[in-house]
Amino acid sequence: MAEGLVGTSRRSLTLAHVLLILGCVIVAFPIYYVTVASTHSLRTILNPPLPMLPGPETIENYREAVSGGINRIGGVGVDRLLLNTTIVALGIAFGKIVISMASAYAIVFFRFPLRMVCFWLIFITLMLPVEVRILPTYKVMVDLGLIDTYAGLILPLIASATATLLFRQFFMTIPNELFEAARVDGAGPWRFFKDILLPLSATNIAALFVILFIYGWTQYLWPLLVTNSNSMNTIVIALRKMISFADADTPWDLVMVTCVLAILPPVLIVVLMQRWFVKGLVETEK
């Protein structure tokens, strides 16, 4: 296959490989560099050039970061940040999936007045990203007393027109006869959803989960606004807070540690769910 695409001559094959390897190196190098930096002391980092090989400070750096040695974020440990971010990312991912599946189910399988109006209302919210409605949303969160809570971090990001559309498109491919067969078999709407629709959507849910988890993990603007207390920060916000304008003021070694720890969970999710993820994206036969 690959040979067929780039030609079979040895020269073009070599050239292709060189280019691909170069691309990989360019993409991977910053991540490698961050990882290396996280194993050196602040002094080494501030005295260029930075060594290209891991240093001796690994255990101290990671212990210090986890045990709350970072003053600029009020001594909150990275473990707490990871916990916060995990809760928020999982909450957003699951919340979005539940809400969007439920609304897509209603729109596709039920006939009710103003059905298409509902659909279009959901559809046009695609044109109103979080940033546009951020002020009213913030006001609502303040009035509900949800500042500095997980609910405040998660709820406003849950509604998802995109996921609703995705599920709608998928549900439309399910033959109506399947729904009718289940009705004749005696399955009510809830049973049909649980026994038939949910298993059939498994790969779609998995693919969506990966995308939404990373979306939730990397949220920046909304967590920045809705959290004041350091202990409620997500890891991305904490990272930002750690960095001062003055180079000497910034604990670069610990920033690097936090960076590595911030990258790990999304990478793990992608690696672990890769098979399902790809299946969900390419699967068409139902």
Place this chain on the structure above:
Amino acid sequence: MATLSLNDVRKSYGKTEVIHGVSIDVEDGEFVVIVGPSGCGKSTLLRMVAGLEEITRGTIDIGGREVNKLEPRERDIAMVFQNYALYPHMSVFDNMAYGLRIAGIKGDDLKARVGKAAEMLGLTTLLDRKPRQLSGGQRQRVAMGRALVREPSAFLFDEPLSNLDAKLRVSMRLQIKDLQRRVATTSLYVTHDQVEAMTLADRLIVMNKGVAEQIATPMEIYDNPANVFVAGFIGSPAMNFFPARIEGGHLHLADGSQLPAPAGVSEGSVILGIRPEHLMPAPLDAEGSLSVRVLAVETLGADAFVHATLGDGDADAIVFRVPGHDRPAEGERVSLMVEPGKAHVFDAATERRIAEA
């Protein structure tokens, strides 16, 4: 097991009525086939019995109980769908067991009932497979099994064979008939294929444009079609129709040929209908014969269908059937006799059958 009665059943979408009042009493264990061209409302009628479409007017009784307002699951029916509608993620066993599980049957009882149905349909070795690992015919049998295990009051079939190839269709047709005989469950079967309809039915409902044109046994419909539509729809190749006039005790056809008119029919315009198998070659220009010119011959082996036009003009083509080894050549002139008593006379205005000749 139960009787099934439809009582002036009507269906409207908004202001458009699509089913104009169908009534029939299906006896316990009877196999009734609803046949008609696409868009005639036959599937809609079946789905109304199933409870998948609302009934606008009239009543449907299953086992003496009015089911108009009942959900499909409360009607004690099972349905076989055209595209099988098997649950793709469930094994054959689970597909068949799903309805029973919902009904609260479990354990050995469940296994026994699914096992029995699987055995009747020859599915025992396939119970662990998923639908996508099955052939079309096997899927069809699973769909039947799913209906069978429920032991319902009535089976509803919605064109169950139309996704199969011709050969499989014939063998499945026999299986369905045999199965229905054995379990003796009242069945409604929808099809557009008149061969299926004729071979399966105890009684037929021929539908056209939302009206039940005729309800009778297959042979009764073949022998005495109620009107031009039924006559043309049932029978293959279709019945030949000739515009004609009755005058002075004779039927006058467009080309000037004459046939004896049936008794008791007043003079006027009629439509004469003759099935291809009731037109027999006769000595050339014999009295009371029709003279036709052969346009084309379709050889099927045992038989051949001959397409011809009446007289020498360019009238509509007619078809008649001859033995495969004794067929005329193209362009030849042939005389045809009508088998006595096998011609049908329809009123030209109402298209209703008024006599046979």
